[in-house]
Amino acid sequence: MRPPRSLQELPPRPAHFCLGVERFIRQHTGCEADLQFGSGDLVAACSGGADSTALTIILNCLAKRCGVRVVVVHLDHCLRPESAEDAEFVRQLCEALELELVCERLDVAALAAERGLGLEEAGREARYALLEQVRGECGAQLICTAHHLNDLAEDVLLRLARGAGWPGLGGLPCFDSRRHLLRPLLLTPKAMLLDFLRDCGVSWQQDASNVLASAARNRMRNTVLPLLIRENPNYLESVARLWRQARTDEDFWDDRLAEAEPELRGDCLFLAHGRLKSLHPAERLRLYKSLLDRLGAGQALSDALYQLDEAAMEGRDASIQFPGLKLAKVTSKGILFGPDPRASNR
Known part of the structure; x- marks a missing residue:
């Protein structure tokens, strides 16, 4: 037939x-x-x-x-x-x-x-x-x-x-x-x-x-x-309801975070600590994830995002690795999001 x-x-x-x-x-x-x-x-x-x-x-x-x-x-x-x-x-x-x-x-x-x-x-x-x-x-x-x-x-x-x-x-x-x-x-x-x-x-x-x-x-x-x-x-x-809720939340946060444009530093994105301290923790976590997503494929996991936020709020130097060969480096001035330098040696 x-x-x-x-x-x-x-x-x-x-x-x-x-x-x-x-x-x-x-x-x-x-x-x-x-x-x-x-x-x-x-x-x-x-x-x-x-x-x-x-x-x-x-x-x-x-x-x-x-x-x-x-x-x-x-x-x-x-x-x-x-x-x-x-x-x-x-x-x-x-x-x-x-x-x-x-x-x-x-x-x-x-x-x-x-x-x-x-x-x-x-x-x-x-x-x-x-x-x-x-x-x-x-x-x-x-x-x-x-x-x-x-x-x-x-x-x-x-x-x-x-x-x-x-x-x-x-x-x-x-x-x-x-x-x-x-x-x-x-x-x-x-x-x-x-x-x-x-x-x-x-x-x-x-x-x-x-x-x-x-x-x-x-x-x-x-x-x-x-x-x-x-x-x-x-x-x-x-599962379909969960998916719809996730997309609705994602649309809201995409609009909300559109104004939080980071500073470009070569192939990296930089966020100053001064901007972060005024934000609610939920907004900071979403902002970290959105910048990591902009760097390419690889899902940012919750534990790593919380580790990053803790280091940033404590003003403690740290380097947090994320899937997709991405790295968030916390310094005294802010957070630098970019490719993991160690990736080029793999």
Whole structure:
């Protein structure tokens, strides 16, 4: 059975579902204003699994209505014997949908060994590098991934386990303007995506690596999350509420901290102690985090932020390391935020 290529070809329930995804994009992501959703191309990541297959069909059904063209990207990681079958499935799907496909193969195991990374991290870096490359080549506005509400619930648990603070504890955002990244299914439960595919009569590929207990995310997905849902069948809805609260707080603090522009010192940001002492501790902590976020990827953990604030308020010299090879150095005059000098020696 050929997959549907437009809203008009969909039965009523999946058609309304697609329109709900469009409403989410327009109402909750903020990308329409920032990146002019409604013109240009969208790059869609598709592994051939249920989530990304559903995303590809949904975007294609909305493309004409929203004034965009969809370009699909698939990366074969060469980690499983059946990975070539996944690539062929995506090729056939794109052919049936009349979508342009960029499909590449990469020995991720060799890449991981070369860079000293885990397989999951190396694969993720390679995927996003290819997605960004294609986005640049075709002049696309956005990269779309198929992260959904179950993924968000796993992400919240992983952040909690790592010691993330608020509002980062609310989970990954649905729109990342720095990376041109959009997650249009983020508040959609996986079960709804499976129902959508069944309503459309579309199959998908199964990735056996999703059940391997060696990956932390898989342990959350297959062990911890089912226990929480058993305790509270509405647990996913609770995660969605937490996410909305985090985004609301984040928007408020982003506006509030916009006026607290630090002094630029080369590739570093400097805050004088005089400015900090007049602020409430909550505002100081948010300010530290916002400046660290400006330096690049890497989640600032709560303990380190509190250590930084304690040293700053005591006027004690200190150097606090943060994920992403970032460093906050407290001096007698203030705090200098910048790259960790030791990173260049790694």
